[in-house]
Amino acid sequence: MKFGIVVNEGPYTHQASDTAWNFTRAALEAGHEIVRVFFYHDGVNNATRLTVPPQDDRNIQKNWSELGEKHGLDMIVCIAAAQRRGILDADEAKRQGKDSDNIAPGFRISGLGQLIDAGIVADRLVTFGD
Amino acid sequence: MSKTNKKFLYVNRKAPHGSIYALEAIEVVLIGAAFEQQVSLAFLDDGVYQIARGQNTKQIGTKNFANIFKALGDYDVRTMYVEKESLAERGLDVSDLMEITHDTDDAEDLPSIQLVDRAEMARIMADQDVILSY
Numbered sequence: 001m002k003f004g005i006v007v008n009e010g011p012y013t014h015q016a017s018d019t020a021w022n023f024t025r026a027a028l029e030a031g032h033e034i035v036r037v038f039f040y041h042d043g044v045n046n047a048t049r050l051t052v053p054p055q056d057d058r059n060i061q062k063n064w065s066e067l068g069e070k071h072g073l074d075m076i077v078c079i080a081a082a083q084r085r086g087i088l089d090a091d092e093a094k095r096q097g098k099d100s101d102n103i104a105p106g107f108r109i110s111g112l113g114q115l116i117d118a119g120i121v122a123d124r125l126v127t128f129g130d
Numbered sequence: 131m132s133k134t135n136k137k138f139l140y141v142n143r144k145a146p147h148g149s150i151y152a153l154e155a156i157e158v159v160l161i162g163a164a165f166e167q168q169v170s171l172a173f174l175d176d177g178v179y180q181i182a183r184g185q186n187t188k189q190i191g192t193k194n195f196a197n198i199f200k201a202l203g204d205y206d207v208r209t210m211y212v213e214k215e216s217l218a219e220r221g222l223d224v225s226d227l228m229e230i231t232h233d234t235d236d237a238e239d240l241p242s243i244q245l246v247d248r249a250e251m252a253r254i255m256a257d258q259d260v261i262l263s264y
Binding site (some may be wrong): 006040041062080081084104111115116117119120121125127130 | 134138149151154157158161162164165167214259260261262263264
């Protein structure tokens, strides 16, 4: 089956991102296809590479980046939601006159059209978080 | 762009202000309009306040986006389901909601709001291909 994944919560405060990551991993291991992982609302905060969680805790951003790299996942961060919350890639940082970017490896910034497209292309669009 | 035509339902469950969900939901609806899918909206729980008349956000300093709902007819959004029980539980009735209309090839200013009860809302949801709930 083709799944689209929507992550609407940031890391750590709620379990949604962990659950989405576990679901995505389990779906891939079971032979399903993940057409896209779309990060919206506070979910865009999963994509900053500047988080420094304690060493005895999981690193949610790294989990996503590694899973994305391993399986060639299309991990999209909504540009409008990202700009509000200070998630920038190098191009956006330059365009907005900011002194740095913070997007983590494996994520890319794009538009909400990618969310609609995931709904159209996937057999099931599964949302994690409010 | 994908050519498949699917039924999309945007479910609005939260008050228009106090969180960003309603605003970011309407942003998805506006972008999604370009994809020529069958789009409808549903309002239940505190989401019914999103289409309440006479909203004024001046004193909380947030954007008043209520009028965007009135313009959705121009984006081919012709149906907005409103759950009767959610209105009644909040002491509201349809006269407390904005007048929202759309045009078709044959007629103008047709009402977009459809009151449905909870059981019917469940059937409407079951009939969708994609549900985005905020």
